Amino acid sequence: MQxxxxxxxxxxxxxxxxxxxxxxxxxxxxVLRRAWEDLGDLTRVSEDDLGKWINSYRGSTRYTYVAALMSVFDWLDIVGHRGVHPLRRVDPRERIKRPQRPRSRPRPFSPEEEELVLRSAVGQIRIWLLLALRQGLRRHEIAQIRGDDFVDNQLRVDGKGQKVAWLPVHPEIAVIAQEMPVSGWWFPSATSGTGHITPDWVGNQVGTLLKLNGLSGSIHRGRHTFGTTLLRNGVNPRVVQELMRHDNLETTMRYLEVIEDEKAKAISGLGSLPSAA
Structure with missing residues (x-):
């Protein structure tokens, strides 16, 4: 047995x-390794044991683990290592249900927090933050950015699912680009195996900076700030969707949930009916 x-x-x-x-x-x-360590041989694990293990997790972790295990058991089925897929039973009443994705609320920086973080960031970390704040880039997109990605004031982004998008370059990023390599990796690494720094390195360095400033979260808060600020500035949500490279508008509209103060201001700004003549 392997x-x-x-x-x-x-x-x-x-x-x-x-x-x-x-x-x-x-x-x-x-996820495969963790499940194997906890449950033993996944080619033999029972549906009951698998279900108990899955149900021991909550929220986004549970959702992610089920998504990963669906893929794992699909593969085991395809290669012939397991005859019955425990997450895809024929009878839907017996099937382990895939949980719905939890609806997390974005956590943009306040203007004061953004100023604090940028003031304390130096070197590459400041550039990473600006790429998230001004271009809406994810950490893996930041890690693999190249000078060749800048063409005629447009930025080529290799996003999720190998999807390619072109974004207008923000003026602050255009200034930075003048000081960076015009070809090749902006953030090379001799040890990563890819030629560029890893997304984890970006995330860890920015996470440490946030903690030093008394803030929680990750560099993804920069992307949250990017989307929320666009919406606050009155940009058409469809345009925001394109700039954030979301597959559907519903995902983009979640960024409106954080604007509770503007909801109250909108209601309080309504005038009374004019008096009768």
Whole structure:
């Protein structure tokens, strides 16, 4: 019987062949290893034990683990290592239900927090933050940015799911680009294996900076700030959707949920009916 390391590597190769992003591959293989360590041989685990393990998690973690395990057992089924898929039973009454994705509320920086963070950031960390705040980039998009991605005041972004988008370059980023390499990686690394720094490195460095300033969260708060500020400035939500590269408008509209003060201001600003002549 093979151990989880054998299956993990074979599964990783299968995911790579399907052109999934490195982040998704790392996440899914990590879930395989954790489930194997907790439950034992996944080619033999019972649906009851798997269901109890899944139900021990809550929120976004549970959602992510189920999504990953759906893929894991699909692969085990395809390669013939497991005859019955425990998450895709024929009878829907017996099937382990996939939880709905929790609706998380964005956490943009306040203007004061943004000023504090940018004032304390130096070097590459400041550039990373500005790429999130002014262009709405995710950490993996920041890590792999290249000088060649800037063409005629447009920025090429390799986003989620290998989707490519072109964004107008913010003036602050245009100034930074003049000081950065015109070709090749902006943030090279000799040890990462990809030639550029890793998304985890970006996230860890910015996370540490936030903690030093008494703030919680991650660099993704910069992207939250990007979307929320656009909406606050009255930009058409469809335009915001395109700039944030969301697949659907519903995802973009979630950024409106944080503008509670503007809701109150809108209501209080309504005038009374004119008096009768």
């Amino acid at each position: 151990d989880h390391a054998y299956y993990s590597e074979a599964y990783r190769r299968w995911l790579t062949g399907r052109a999934l992003s490195p982040q998704t591959i790392k996440l899914y293989t990590g």
